[in-house]
Amino acid sequence: xxxxxxxxxxxxxxxxxxILSDFNLVVEDNELVAILGKPGxxxxxxxxxxxxxxxxxxxxxxxxxxxANSVPSGKRGIGYIPQSFALFPNLSVYDNIAYPxxxxxxxxxxxxxxxxxxxxxxxxxxxxxNKPEQLSGGEKQRVAIARGLVKENDIYVLDDPxxxxxxxxxxxxxxxxxxxxxxLSATFVYSTSDSLEALALADKIAVFYDMKCIETGDPEQIxxxxxxxxxMRMVGFPDVNQIPGKIQIKSDKAYFKAKNLSVKLxxxxxISIIDRVDVIACIRPEHIKLLExxxxxxxxxxxxxxxxxxxxxxxxxxxxxxxxxxxxVVGHDLGDRxxxxxxxxxxxPLNIRIYTSETGVLVAKGVREHG
Amino acid sequence: MAEITxxxxxxxxxxxxxxxxxxxxxxxxxxxxxxxxxxxxKTTLLRIIAGLLDQTEGEVFFGDRCVDPxxxxxxxxxMVFQYPVxxxxxxxxxxxxxxxxxxxxxxxxxxxxxxEVVELLSLQDSLKLMVNELDNGTRxxxxxxxxxxxxxxxxxxxxxxxxxxxTNKLEFKRTFKVMTENLNQTIIYVTHDQTExxxxxxxxxxxxxxxxxxxxxxxxIYANPANTFAGWFLGNPGxxxxxNQNVITSNSMYAVKNDIFDLKFKxxxxxxxxxxxxxxxxxxxxxxxxxxxxxxxxxxxxxxxxIGGQYLxxxxxxxxxxxxxxxxxxxxxxxxxxxxxxxxxxxxxxxxKGERMDCxxxxx
Numbered sequence: 193x194x195x196x197x198x199x200x201x202x203x204x205x206x207x208x209x210x211i212l213s214d215f216n217l218v219v220e221d222n223e224l225v226a227i228l229g230k231p232g233x234x235x236x237x238x239x240x241x242x243x244x245x246x247x248x249x250x251x252x253x254x255x256x257x258x259x260a261n262s263v264p265s266g267k268r269g270i271g272y273i274p275q276s277f278a279l280f281p282n283l284s285v286y287d288n289i290a291y292p293x294x295x296x297x298x299x300x301x302x303x304x305x306x307x308x309x310x311x312x313x314x315x316x317x318x319x320x321x322n323k324p325e326q327l328s329g330g331e332k333q334r335v336a337i338a339r340g341l342v343k344e345n346d347i348y349v350l351d352d353p354x355x356x357x358x359x360x361x362x363x364x365x366x367x368x369x370x371x372x373x374x375x376l377s378a379t380f381v382y383s384t385s386d387s388l389e390a391l392a393l394a395d396k397i398a399v400f401y402d403m404k405c406i407e408t409g410d411p412e413q414i415x416x417x418x419x420x421x422x423x424m425r426m427v428g429f430p431d432v433n434q435i436p437g438k439i440q441i442k443s444d445k446a447y448f449k450a451k452n453l454s455v456k457l458x459x460x461x462x463i464s465i466i467d468r469v470d471v472i473a474c475i476r477p478e479h480i481k482l483l484e485x486x487x488x489x490x491x492x493x494x495x496x497x498x499x500x501x502x503x504x505x506x507x508x509x510x511x512x513x514x515x516x517x518x519x520x521v522v523g524h525d526l527g528d529r530x531x532x533x534x535x536x537x538x539x540x541p542l543n544i545r546i547y548t549s550e551t552g553v554l555v556a557k558g559v560r561e562h563g
Numbered sequence: 564m565a566e567i568t569x570x571x572x573x574x575x576x577x578x579x580x581x582x583x584x585x586x587x588x589x590x591x592x593x594x595x596x597x598x599x600x601x602x603x604x605k606t607t608l609l610r611i612i613a614g615l616l617d618q619t620e621g622e623v624f625f626g627d628r629c630v631d632p633x634x635x636x637x638x639x640x641x642m643v644f645q646y647p648v649x650x651x652x653x654x655x656x657x658x659x660x661x662x663x664x665x666x667x668x669x670x671x672x673x674x675x676x677x678x679e680v681v682e683l684l685s686l687q688d689s690l691k692l693m694v695n696e697l698d699n700g701t702r703x704x705x706x707x708x709x710x711x712x713x714x715x716x717x718x719x720x721x722x723x724x725x726x727x728x729x730t731n732k733l734e735f736k737r738t739f740k741v742m743t744e745n746l747n748q749t750i751i752y753v754t755h756d757q758t759e760x761x762x763x764x765x766x767x768x769x770x771x772x773x774x775x776x777x778x779x780x781x782x783x784i785y786a787n788p789a790n791t792f793a794g795w796f797l798g799n800p801g802x803x804x805x806x807n808q809n810v811i812t813s814n815s816m817y818a819v820k821n822d823i824f825d826l827k828f829k830x831x832x833x834x835x836x837x838x839x840x841x842x843x844x845x846x847x848x849x850x851x852x853x854x855x856x857x858x859x860x861x862x863x864x865x866x867x868x869x870i871g872g873q874y875l876x877x878x879x880x881x882x883x884x885x886x887x888x889x890x891x892x893x894x895x896x897x898x899x900x901x902x903x904x905x906x907x908x909x910x911x912x913x914x915x916k917g918e919r920m921d922c923x924x925x926x927x
Contacts, residue, residue, distance in 0.1 A: 328602060358600055358755060363800055391868045392875075415868050416891075429870055431729075478871040478891065499737045502761035504785050504798040505846040505888060506870055510733060517733075521871035523846060523890075528782075 194221045194257075196347055196379045197242065201251035204237055211237055211403050215251070219381060219396070221346075224373050226390035227383040228426070229400030235383050238398070238405075239349050242381060244268055256346075271348040271378075275355060277336030279324040285311075285335050286320040292343045310338045313372055330361040334368075341372065348373075350382045354389065366392050387427040391415060399423045419554045421547035424474050430508050433475045433518040436549065439556075441467040446556065448473050448546055452514045455491065455541050457556040465556070470549040473558075479543035480520035482509060482535055488562040490538040497533055513537065564747050565626035565716045566591045567612060572621035574607055574773075581607045582618070583773040589766075592747040595778075596754055596764030600796070603770040605753045606721060612751060613719050614638050625716060640717045641710030645725040647702035649694040656690045659709045666713070680708040683742050700731025704738060711746070720752040724759065739763055757797050761785070769793055791917035794842050799870070802842040802911070803885040810837050816925055822881045823859055826907055827925040839920065840913040845886040847909035850876065850893065851902040858902035866894065878903055 197219040204212040211234040219225050229235035240246040241253060244265030253260040255268060279288050286307055287294075293303045311317045314334045324332060337353060353369070354362045370393050373380045384390050390397050391411045398408040401422040407414065418424040424432050437450030439457070448455040448471065455473065459465055486492060493513060501508040507527025509520045520537065522530075541558030548555055567589040574582040581604045589595045597605035610616035612623055614635035623630050630638050650658050659680060663673045681687055684704050694702055703723055710718060724732055740763060743750060754760050760767050761781040768778045769789075777789040788794035788802070795801035808819045812835050819826045824841060851858055864884065865877035874894030876887045880903065887903060912920040 359757070359799070360600060360796060360801075388869065393867075411868055415872065428868075428872065476872055478873070499733065499740060500762070501733075501736065501758055502781060503758050503870065504761060505844065506873075510737070524785075 195219070195254070196221055196223075196256060197381070198254040199238075199241075199251070200254075202241070202248050202253060203250035204241065204246075204248045209403055212248070212405060215405050217396070217398055217408055219379055221379060222374070222377050223395045224370065224380040224382060224393055225396045225398065226394035227381065227398050227400065228385070228387060228390040229383075230385050230426075232403075233400040234403040234405075235398075235400040236351065239351055239381065239383055242268075242347075243270055243272060243349055269345050269347065271340055271343060271345040273337055273340030273348065273350040273353050275351045275353065277333065277339075279332060279335060279339075281324055283323075284320065285316065285322050285324070285327070288324065288335055289320075289338045289342055291339060296343065306342055306344075307338075310342045313375060314338050314368060329357065330365070333357060333361075333365065337365075337369070337372075341376070345378065347379045347381070350380060352383050352385060355385065362386075362389065369393065388429055391427070397427075399426060401426065418545075421472060421474065421552035421554075424545065424547070428476065430477045430519050430521055433477065433480065435473040435475070435516060435518075437471060437473060439465055439467060439469050439471055439546075441465075448544070448556070448558070450514075452493070453491070455544055455558045456561045457546060458559045459556045460554065463553065463555050465548075471546050471555065472549055474545045474547060475518075475539060475543060477508070477519045477521040479539060480511075480518060481538040481540075482520055482522055482530060483526065484536075484538045486536075487538060489560045490540055492536060492538050494534055495537050497530065497535060500527060500530065502527070511535075511537070564591045565628070565749060567717060567749055567751070568624040569608075569612075570622045570624070572608075572611065572623070573619050574604070574611065574616070575619045580773050582611075584621070585775055587768070587775060587778060589749055589751060589768075591749045593765040594743050594750040594752055594763060596752045596760035596767045596781075597770060598754055598757060598760040598764075598767050599770035601755060602772075604773040605755075605770050608770075609719055609721055609751060609753050612717075613640055613642055638717070639715045640719055641713055641715040642719045643703070643707050643710055643721065643723045645722045647699060647706045647726070649702050649705050651695050652693070654691055654693050655686060655697075655705050655708075658694055658705050659712050662709060662713050676712045676714070680712045683711070683745060684708045684738050685741075698728075698731055700727040700735045703727055703735060707739075707742070711742070716748060718746075718748050718750045720750070722753055722755070724754075724756075736762060757799075761797075769796065771796075787919070788842075788911065789919050791840060791842065791913050794844075794911060794913075798844055800845060800875070800886050802844050803848070804913075805841045805883060805885075806915070807838045808841050810834050810839055817922075823883065823905070824910075825857075826910065828912070828922040829925070830912075830920060830922045834920075838915055840915060840917065842911040842913060843885075843905055843909055845875065845888040847906060848878075848885065848887040849904040849906065850878070850887050850889050850897065851904065852897065854902050855904070858904045861901050861903050863897060863899050863901055866897075876901075 199215050199217045202212050202215040227235045227238050241248055289307045290303050316334050354365050396410055397414045399406050406420045407423045415427055435450050437448050440447045440449045446457040446459050448457055496512040498510040498512055506521050507524055511518050541560050544558030546556040569585050569587055572582055572585040599605050611618050659677050660673055689701055727735055764781055767781050767784055769776045771792055777784050777793050785797050810817050816827045817830055859880050861878040861880040863876050864879050867875050869875045872891045873888050877884050878887050907924055912922040
């Protein structure tokens with residue numbers, strides 16, 4: 193596998209705001225990398241540096257093994273799919289898709305075969321003679337994606353291409369995009385503000401928060417073992433449960449202490465931690481188990497049910513635990529069985545992660561005291 | 564309180580048929596969610612019921628009273644829009660009171676009604692605040708309270724949570740649920756969000772291309788979709804479909820027997836040698852590390868993390884690829900080669916055109 197793009201130690205700032213301090217990301221051939229972050233989190237700076245629309249202050253960016261600075265923006269051979277698609281209203285779907293090839297003065301035969309091929313891949317083959325105004329929102333989006341992909345490149349940059357679409361449409365287009373990327377054997381660098389979209393599509397995710405890249409990793413790592421509390425907060429649905437408390441260190445043993453809650457901890461030895469420091473315990477909703485038998489190894493309590501939210505396949509159970517609202521997510525079979533106002537929760541301490549309140553760094557994991 | 568009946572309701576926008584000859588009654592004391600993708604006609608239907616839009620054909624009744632000649636203000640409806648409508652410069656109490664003052668209600672009656680809605684919508688702590696100081700969720704609660712206090716026969720909601728941020732949405736949903744359990748008005752609630760519809764609706768009217776496809780309790784639609792669209796639209800991802808399944812006859816029963824399915828069933832119509840579509844939800848498929856009776860060999864071609872940390876697996880079985888949802892603990896240790904089981908009682912039957920078939924499985 194050849195490396196397509198490599199950021200190493202890249203620095204980038206705007207006046208006093210440092211967005212990238214030591215940004216490292218390797219994008220391999222045929223990979224889909226998601227740049228995840230809310231609007232205004234600084235994620236598009238990666239796309240702009242890659243496209244050559246902006247420089248950087250330090251480090252190196254290699255494009256197909258070559259220093260990107262030596263390749264001018266227009267010659268980088270990177271396809272670009274912007275967030276807002278302006279289709280030409282007076283041109284047919286065919287001419288809209290063909291536009292980049294017409295501009296590149298390709299032969300009529302070549303244009304025809306490429307437009308047809310990409311239109312088939314995106315299931316818009318029978319719309320080619322229509323005008324944009326005759327299309328639904330999702331169809332327009334497909335046409336715009338087709339136009340962005342029709343000119344052959346090995347790298348494409350997609351800037352949140354599904355934002356603002358209906359949920360079901362996004363679901364469909366996510367599948368289409370991933371399939372296309374694999375069929376074209378292309379590398380996609382894909383920005384999005386939807387963490388489920390990043391998890392569904394990406395081989396690797398770079399997480400941006402508050403004008404900084406806070407973490408990179410594969411979906412498994414980013415979701416299950418985030419090193420930063422903001423990654424924990426941003427990635428996944430429903431939102432993670434957060435319980436503020438303090439660290440207590442007693443004769444070499446460490447505990448997380450909050451109101452009516454004590455969890456034995458295994459500290460990360462690489463980080464020094466002091467007694468009584470403010471921390472936040474994070475528990476993913478799926479780790480708050482409901483209606484299970486009592487088990488001495490588990491943290492257990494009786495809590496109040498506030499609201500059941502039905503997602504179809506799953507049910508989110510909103511709960512009140514020690515004056516704090518928390519949520520659990522269960523399959524719908526179990527969800528249907530929850531009818532009482534008060535139920536028992538079980539939490540395996542092994543699934544609890546502790547982050548410092550001040551820096552948001554992962555400092556400890558829960559361990560079982562019994563059993 | 565009045566139920567809403569629509570008779571032969573059609574709406575054309577020049578050549579485009581937005582509503583296609585609808586005949587339904589929405590019961591009193593229930594929340595009906597009009598759910599569907601954009602362009603399905605749900606907002607058009609709501610606006611016609613409200614009197615904000617004229618239908619091309621057909622009639623709208625509240626109880627036994629035809630309301631077509633009536634202007635919106637004479638229809639005794641309350642309406643809540645996407646963006647909270649509040650009178651800025653007034654506090655919450657005054658906002659709720661204003662329409663009651665206009666209706667010339669007595670001081671005593673006004674106070675009574677306001678106390679009731681404030682309690683119903685848990686607005687006690689915000690009563691003296693100016694509406695400008697509130698977040699959008701609380702503002703929307705104020706606009707709901709104002710409409711409810713007027714005691715209309717019918718309450719209409721047009722995607723009221725669109726402009727409420729995620730943290731305040733939960734509070735709005737909770738309040739809405741408590742409120743509607745205590746009201747006996749007829750409530751119509753438009754949304755494109757299936758979770759909202761399944762959580763808040765007593766019934767869902769699922770719409771597509773100007774038609775109401777199914778009008779039932781949320782769980783019934785989810786478990787027994789009227790057609791393949793309903794099976795696909797509800798759920799994320801929606802149902803898996805296996806098309807072109809050959810029906811054979813076996814011992815006076817019908818059967819589908821191939822590499823994936825081994826089903827025996829009864830059906831009231833003659834479907835000998837017909838082809839049908841079988842559907843099953845991703846969470847109803849069981850995935851196993853070892854073979855067991857009735858299991859089929861499959862290969863995991865993709866594994867992604869979805870809602871609640873579950874795994875969504877794409878499993879190749881023969882020529883087909885199906886989506887399977889499993890918990891993180893089940894999914895974690897899985898090898899590439901797995902076995903899956905499709906429980907017969909979780910399978911839905913459809914015609915090739917996608918219409919539901921009520922087949923009776925043989926008890927094995």
